[in-house]
Amino acid sequence: MNLAQLHYTSAPPGPDGSGFRFTAVSPGVPPALLREAEQLIGYEPPREAPPCPGPQELAAFPQALSLNVLADGSRLLARSVYTGADYSGRWGNFHAHAVHLPQPAGSGPAVGELPITAWGSPQWAAATPAGGAPALAAVPAPGRLDVAALASFVAARGPWLAAFFADVRRLGEDPDAPQIVLVESDSEAVARWIMLACSVLPHQRGQWLTFTTYTRRPQLARQQIIGVMPEGGLGLAGQEHRYRVYDAMRSATPAPAPAAGAPDAWADTAARVWQAQRQDLVAEVRRLAAGPYDAGPLAALALAAGIPLTSPGRTAAADWAAGHRDALDDVRLHALALALGRPAGDRDRAEAEAAGRLLAALDGWAPPAVCEPLVALTLTEAVRTGEPPADLPTAGALGAAVRGRLAARLEPDLRTALRGPADEPAHAAGLLRVASVLGVDVSDLLPDVARQLALALLADPERAYGAGVRAALSELPGLRALVLDRLDALAAGDPTAGRRLFDGTGLRLTAADARPHLRMCAGAPVVAAAGPDRVGALNALLAQSGVSLYAEPLVLRTAMRLVWDGEPPGAGEAALVLAATGAQVHRDSGTWELLVRAAVRAPAGDVDAAELAPEVLGEFQEEIPARLRPSLLLLELARNLRAGPAGGGWVRRALDLRSLDPEPGPRESAYAALCARLLAGDRPDSELRALIESNDAELLGAYRLAARRPGVLDRLRLDPGYVADCFTAWSSQPQAGAVWQETRTDLLDGVLRPVVRGLAAAELAAVEQALARLGGRWADEFRGWQRPGAFGRLRERFAGRRSGSAAAGRTPAPGPADVPPGPGGADGPGRTVGGPGRTAGGPDWWSAGPDTARGRGTGGEGA
Helix, strand or coil: CCCCEEEEEEEEEECCEEEEEEEEECCCCCHHHHHHHHCCCCCCCCCCCCCCCCHHHHHHCCCEEEEEECCCCCEEEEEEEEEEECCCCCEEEEEEEEEEECCCCCCCCCCCCCHHHHCCCCCCCCCCCCCCCCCCCCCCCCCCCCHHHHHHHHHHCHHHHHHHHHHHHHHHHCCCCCEEEEECCCHHHHHHHHHHHHHHCCHHHHHCCCEECCCCCHHHCCCCEEEECHHHHCCCCCCCCCEEEEECCCCCCCCCCHHHCCCCHHHHHHHHHHHCCCCHHHHHHHHCCCCCCCHHHHHHHHHHCCCCCCHHHHHHHHHHHHHCHHHCCHHHHHHHHHHHHCCCCCCCHHHHHHHHHHHHHHCCCCCHHHHHHHHHHHHHHHHHHCCCCCCCCCHHHCCHHHHHHHHHHHHHHHHHHHCCCCCCHHHHHHHHHHHHHHCCCCHHHHHHHHHHHHHHHHHCHHHHCCHHHHHHHHHCHHHHHHHHHHHHHHHHHCHHHHHHHHHHCCCCCCCCCCCHHHHHHHHHHHHHCCCCCHHHHHHHHHHHHCCCCCCCCHHHHHHHHHHHCCCCCCHHHHHHHHHHHCHHHHHHHCCHHHHHHHHHCCCCCCHHHHHHHHHHHHHCCCCCCCCCHHHHHHHHHHHHHHHCCCCCCHHHHHHHHHCCCCCHHHHHHHHHHHHHHHCCCCCCHHHHHHHHHHCCHHHHHHHHHHHCCHHHHHHHHHCHHHHHHHHHHHCCCCCCCHHHHHHHHHHHHHHHHHHHHCCCHHHHHHHHHHHHHHCHHHHHHHHHHHCCCHHHHHHHHHHHHHHHHHHHCCCCCCCHHHCCCCCCECCECCCCCCCCCCCCCCCCCCCCCHHHCCCCCCCCCCC
16 A cells, blocks of 8 residues: 655646645545644755855754654644745745555554654655655655764764653653753754654654654644754743753753652663663564563663663563563673672662562572572671571572671671671671671670670561571571560569560470570460460460479569569468478579568458468568558468457557558458457457547448448347347447447448347347346437437537537536436436446446446436
């Protein structure tokens, strides 16, 4: 199929008119295409062009070779040249020869020569053919390629190439990418720019790259690449969002707008390939499986060809080769490895890691000679950066000669790095692996590295136990032994941290790792999940330690901290542990304090704590500090009071110990036990008197609380003698103090009265009989107390008398009103208060009770 051709120029009048018009058109070209083409193939000479150029000057005018995409998706390739005067002799004539490429965009890959190759083609006509346009089946044949001139051009434009290729890439990826403006004094230089652009693009994209090698009005041009003369580039600066300007006439260094960013690895590699005159590699790379702008394969071919690249290019080459090791033969792989292993001042961490990945891909697959440069690079970078990769090569990856040379060169830096600050102990572990691969003896530095690594593992296990540390502990038995020794010592001081180490990492102990504290830390989760028997868990941990706690007492401390997480055990648990192990091992391990704290921190009423207290007081007499003794002594007092024989002076002893600031639990336990004994039937009267005279609000409050306990209330309901005993006790000592007054009032009104009201008549009679046996007045007082309001009136009278006495500044002497009613009182002869015995006047230490109001009794006004 022949391509349609168009010729357009200023011609004499003819059938189609005069002036600028199409002078020759292939048959079948639609008028719409002609109208669109007429807007694209015009030509304006440069502003500074001579008005009447001669033949040589005409040859120097710029040529406008352009490729445009038409509205229907087809393409129009045209060349427009200035021809001077037209048929009438007027200057300003040009001739345009255009070829229509009908294949629409997206209909399949465009084949054949790239449109830019038509530059300089002898098939372009500078005038309308007299006999009609010769047939043209494809893009005009390429012109003569001057290889030397192209190489000279690339060398001169070298500083711009990387940025230019990056902008060309953007044209293919982004429809809104800025247009590229090339400012050259020669349109042939612009054509070479476009040739370079198309050479690095995939062939199909090069077919559709629109361009013009010359225009006088770049602001109106719609092509992706635009060539202008120096005066045409004025006014384009500052419009980076629209234009990327490369002005070869104004600067010898690249000055594209910074908005496009730094050239990418693909663009930089392509530029270096062209500068090295190895553009054949650009064509070769298209056979490799890669994306259109993948830097990896091009960079790999370039390095193998000896073309130096920057670090991003070398990184891309190593990464690509690691995934496509079959794409290169052994010769190129070796050359690539040598290029990657050469010293480079700009090598970054990403490149070193990529080289390591390539080494891992080639190890055991490629010949040793191919891998050696990469091994040397990996080890050198590990020492230089102090950050060895997790996957280090083995010692067998290097020949003896290379290994010896490398070890001699790296040993000073390696030892310096190992002595450096311990900011990242994992790096030190990796450097030890490097030393092992190189055969460098650094055994003198192992203890310090092991200490740093152990501290890091306990402080942040998840972060510290990375792949490099795992590999170091696996590959270096000496390091593992030292680290485990240090971890075992540290775990003895902080078992919780040791447990976190095994919970959060994959570190596991072998049968040969006889470290008792670590063994217990490792087994703690399993034991803890066994059930609520914490004493049983303790015994399991001690058995798991593998040593006798009598030979190594500190294992007991570690086990107890693991089981109870640093808190004291329960009092009952502590008693079991003490009974099972004995006191001496607790003294040696320092765990005696946990046992003591188990007692003093126990809640009030804990019977186990009261039983434990005498044990620890007896066993750890010298160790217990003074601040804990009052609490233990109060617990011991509570135990003795509950057990029976407690000696005398309970109340005073409890109050004295309370003044030494004991723990709340022991204090409340002692008070509860003391009050329970004071409410028992066999209490000593002296202790009750001490309670009343103490006037201690907290102790009397405990007494009031104890009186309301179910056992006391049940006994009051069932035992008339107990009711009588409580009535006499709670009715006594009205002058003892305000706190006792409040207490006795609460006990009589709030505890005893509700019980008495619920008693049957026979039960009340039994109470009165019991009171009569204590003294006749008590029965009378009890009957008077039962009447509604009676006790309130008596309390008011007594309060009034106390107020009067207080106002007089003295204690009122006993008078007639202070004599209890009954025989010998106001109603007849008898014993007065204060006499011996408990028959008539109650206990000999009691003073008058609620019977102190005159006339109280069967014959007084109260009756």
